[in-house]
Amino acid sequence: MLNFFKKKTEINTTQIVDEIEAAVYECVKQYGFRKFGRTLHRFVSGDISQVIHFQSGMPSHGMSGLLCVNLGIRIPECSERTFQPQAEKKKYYHEYECTIRSRLGIVSGKQETWYDLHKKTDKTIKSIIEEIDQYVLPAYEILNSRDAILAHRKDYPLLDNMDHLISLEECMIYGYLGNIEKAKQLFEEYYQSAVDEYNDIKTNGRKIYLKKGERIISGKEHIIADKDGYYTLYTANHSHIEYLDELAVKLGLR
Numbered sequence: 001m002l003n004f005f006k007k008k009t010e011i012n013t014t015q016i017v018d019e020i021e022a023a024v025y026e027c028v029k030q031y032g033f034r035k036f037g038r039t040l041h042r043f044v045s046g047d048i049s050q051v052i053h054f055q056s057g058m059p060s061h062g063m064s065g066l067l068c069v070n071l072g073i074r075i076p077e078c079s080e081r082t083f084q085p086q087a088e089k090k091k092y093y094h095e096y097e098c099t100i101r102s103r104l105g106i107v108s109g110k111q112e113t114w115y116d117l118h119k120k121t122d123k124t125i126k127s128i129i130e131e132i133d134q135y136v137l138p139a140y141e142i143l144n145s146r147d148a149i150l151a152h153r154k155d156y157p158l159l160d161n162m163d164h165l166i167s168l169e170e171c172m173i174y175g176y177l178g179n180i181e182k183a184k185q186l187f188e189e190y191y192q193s194a195v196d197e198y199n200d201i202k203t204n205g206r207k208i209y210l211k212k213g214e215r216i217i218s219g220k221e222h223i224i225a226d227k228d229g230y231y232t233l234y235t236a237n238h239s240h241i242e243y244l245d246e247l248a249v250k251l252g253l254r
Contacts, residue, residue, distance in 0.1 A: 072098025
């Protein structure tokens with residue numbers, strides 16, 4: 001019987017990712033980036049991190065032979081949730097330690113890109129470098145200080161999948177800069193939005209799309225979809241509000 005389905009050629013994914021990362025690094029090291037494992041990192045304004053990270057897909061998730069490129073910016077007080085960060089500065093920070101985060105593909109207005117390492121490496125490198133050069137580096141050049149992040153973060157929504165935290169993070173930055181009144185105002189705005197969201201979910205629920213047979217457990221709710229469609233969950237989680245109450249005391253805002 002003829003085999004119409006050819007298996008993909010075995011490849012050395014580690015070697016290919018090494019080659020891709022090395023090519024990208026050659027292009028960005030002139031801007032102050034340094035290489036640490038799979039992370040390209042630079043500090044701006046002394047302690048703000050800007051990150052480009054290469055993530056290989058996990059074989060256990062059916063993602064073998066794929067690569068994505070993660071992006072992130074870390075402001076110490078936003079990550080540590082304190083007005084005066086005490087942790088000793090590390091040589092570099094990981095993308096998951098950032099609070100402004102995105103991926104290649106998303107930053108150019110498309111879906112996140114998973115690059116197939118079986119395809120021609122030079123074309124993958126060209127695509128990655130072009131997107132970094134056109135969309136990432138210009139944004140990183142603007143968002144290079146606390147004042148610039150306060151002024152321009154909202155100008156880059158595609159670089160910011162944590163944008164629901166903007167008010168809270170601006171609170172942290174203003175607190176770091178010593179403007180406690182502004183920090184308190186922003187904290188209370190964020191706190192009220194969290195309370196409003198909690199009350200809305202508790203009253204009106206939130207809709208999620210499930211395919212027939214899919215199951216979701218949320219709090220005391222247990223839904224098994226009997227058909228494709230939207231289902232409503234009424235489980236509101238109060239733990240985030242409790243966390244904010246504790247944070248307000250820790251920060252001296254209450």
